[in-house]
Amino acid sequence: MELDFDPSAFSGHVPLFPLPGAVILPAGLLPLHVFEERYREMLGDALAGERLVALAHLLPGYEEHYEGNPEIDPYVCVGRIVMDQQLPDGRYNMVLAGVRRARVVEEDRSRPYRVGRVEILEDHCPDAFDKAETARRLHHFLEQLPQSFVRHADRLGRAMLLLDQVPNAPLGLVVDLLADTLELSLQTRLTLLREDKVPSRVATLTERLRER
Numbered sequence: 001m002e003l004d005f006d007p008s009a010f011s012g013h014v015p016l017f018p019l020p021g022a023v024i025l026p027a028g029l030l031p032l033h034v035f036e037e038r039y040r041e042m043l044g045d046a047l048a049g050e051r052l053v054a055l056a057h058l059l060p061g062y063e064e065h066y067e068g069n070p071e072i073d074p075y076v077c078v079g080r081i082v083m084d085q086q087l088p089d090g091r092y093n094m095v096l097a098g099v100r101r102a103r104v105v106e107e108d109r110s111r112p113y114r115v116g117r118v119e120i121l122e123d124h125c126p127d128a129f130d131k132a133e134t135a136r137r138l139h140h141f142l143e144q145l146p147q148s149f150v151r152h153a154d155r156l157g158r159a160m161l162l163l164d165q166v167p168n169a170p171l172g173l174v175v176d177l178l179a180d181t182l183e184l185s186l187q188t189r190l191t192l193l194r195e196d197k198v199p200s201r202v203a204t205l206t207e208r209l210r211e212r
Contacts, residue, residue, distance in 0.1 A: 005080075005099040007120050011050065014078055015042045016104070016114040018056040018070070023189040024077045026098040027173055028180035030055065034092040038112035043084070043092050051081045053096060054116055056104070057190060069114060074104045075194040076118065098176070101196055123172035125198035134202055135166035138178070141209040149183050149212050156181040172198040175205055184208060 017032075017039060024030045034043050046053050056072040079096035086092050102118040125131070142160055150156055159177045162169045179192050179201075188208055195201050 005078075007100075007122075010052075010120065013108070013115055013117050014050070014052050014054045014102075015046050016056050016072065016076070016107070016116045017042065017053050018058045018072050018114070020058045021186060022055065023057055023186060023193055024055050024079055024096060024098045025176045025180055025189065025193055026077060026100055027177040028077075028098040029082075030079070030096045030098075032094050032096060034094060040090055040092060041111075042113040043081075043094065046081060047084060052078055052099075053081060054078045054102060054104070054118060055096060055098075056116075069107075069109055072104070073190065073194075075190075076102050076104055076116070077193060078102050078118065078120070098180075101193060121196040123170070123198050124196055125172060129199050131167040131171045135163045135171065135174070138175075138202070138206065138209075139163050141206065142178070145182075145209065145212060150181060151183055152181045172201065175201050179205055182208075 022030065034040055042053070054076040056076045059071045059073060077098045078100045079098045081094050082097045083095040084092060085094070101121040103121060104116040104118050106117040108115040108117070139160060142156070142163075147153075155177070159174060159181055162174045162177065166174060175198065176192070179189070184192075188204065191204055192201055195204070
């Protein structure tokens with residue numbers, strides 16, 4: 001699965017796929033079924049281009065304006081289409097792999113679907129932040145987790161192996177991968193998506209683990 005992303009080669013514009021109740025984080029995987037005509041067109045254009053789509057969260061009250069352009073949360077996850085299958089009737093099945101946080105700064109609404117001009121948000125982590133100790137603490141919490149809190153046991157195992165490689169492995173990416181494997185509320189996922197400061201993401205995830 002190709003998750004490399006070169007910001008210098010990115011056009012800065014990406015199709016926006018607004019969905020209610022769905023949030024993907026970098027390193028996360030999300031299977032999707034695309035059936036609306038405008039989003040079939042979006043997917044066809046994305047597959048012919050950079051194979052990128054930004055998953056956007058629809059803000060409350062979207063139902064009244066769903067057929068138009070209801071408001072979205074400006075923080076999105078740019079994802080790469082890593083699997084696609086077009087069905088005989090034109091619908092698509094696809095899997096989106098999160099690659100980067102981003103913030104929508106402008107929307108182009110001239111097409112049937114929206115295209116966002118986005119600012120890529122890179123992780124920030126102070127040099128003084130003890131990544132190795134943080135990884136050990138997270139590992140300790142994870143070993144005590146009830147299975148009911150785990151969505152993907154196999155991916156959780158790989159994430160825990162990566163924790164043992166911190167600081168050689170990027171802590172921010174490992175935290176995102178961990179979050180994708182756990183049963184977290186929509187609000188928690190949105191909080192993690194909006195946060196480009198690694199220590200803050202660690203604090204949010206650690207608090208959720210303590211609650212369990």
